[in-house]
Amino acid sequence: MRKALVAQGLTKAFGRLLAVNRVSLEVVEGSAHAVIGPNGAGKSTLFALLSGFLRPDQGRVYLWDREVTHLPPEVLVRMGLSRTFQVSQVFPGLTVRENLWIALEAARGWSPFPWLKSKDRAWLEERLAQLLEILGLEDEAHRPVGELAHGDQRVVEIGLALSLGARILLLDEPTAGMSEEETWRTVELLRTLHRQENLTLLFIEHDMEVVFGLAERVTVLHLGEVLAEGKPEEIAQDEAVQAAYLGEVVLG
């Protein structure tokens, strides 16, 4: 099984606080892999290290076997790694269609001008229609993203990453702040993307039902370190994990 993303001994300190401490992680191509852990465990910092937004003090990151430890986010995006944020990063004044269009053009290095070659325009229209269908946003295509429900805005954000050509998607709490219905719609979407588009998913998630519904592997972080790793059902039985979570969430 090919590794899509590998971290070896990643360490990041903020002053005297070791936010991420010798973390190693292997994400298999085409898998759905969850990172869980109590608040402050270092999950978001780990994602920032993996996606080039922060530089590690020690350790290495490999993307498709190529070392990318010191490459900036925009280079990693071009190599197929995109991330979403806990706060949405869409253009709220533009419509869903416009947001996706801009990302599709950007990914192909095109300029945002109307005199595109007709062949290119046809390709764009086709991919756009396909994306709107997968995302379930056909009816919202002409609405400004800022006017959509929170859950739909987050779906647009996932759509932007896809438009940019993501092969690996890092999602930081993709269902945070969502209603139950929005949560399950998002899980369904991620499942579809995972299966139909063979997208590799690495996601941070608090909701254990979502973790169990989506993840094939789970890595547990605690105080910046990897506390456990395994299949979801193994993690749910793990006593060290249960102790770390005591008073935080109920596992299983």
Ligand SMILES: Nc1ncnc2c1ncn2[C@@H]1O[C@H](COP(=O)(O)OP(=O)(O)O)[C@@H](O)[C@H]1O
């Ligand atoms: N930019 C920063 N400067 C200083 N401390 C930070 C910074 N980012 C995160 N931290 C600290 O690092 C630890 C891990 O944070 P974070 O990665 O956000 O955890 P998680 O996402 O698991 O809740 C926390 O104690 C947090 O306060």
Ligand SMILES: [Mg+2]
């Ligand atoms: Mg976080």
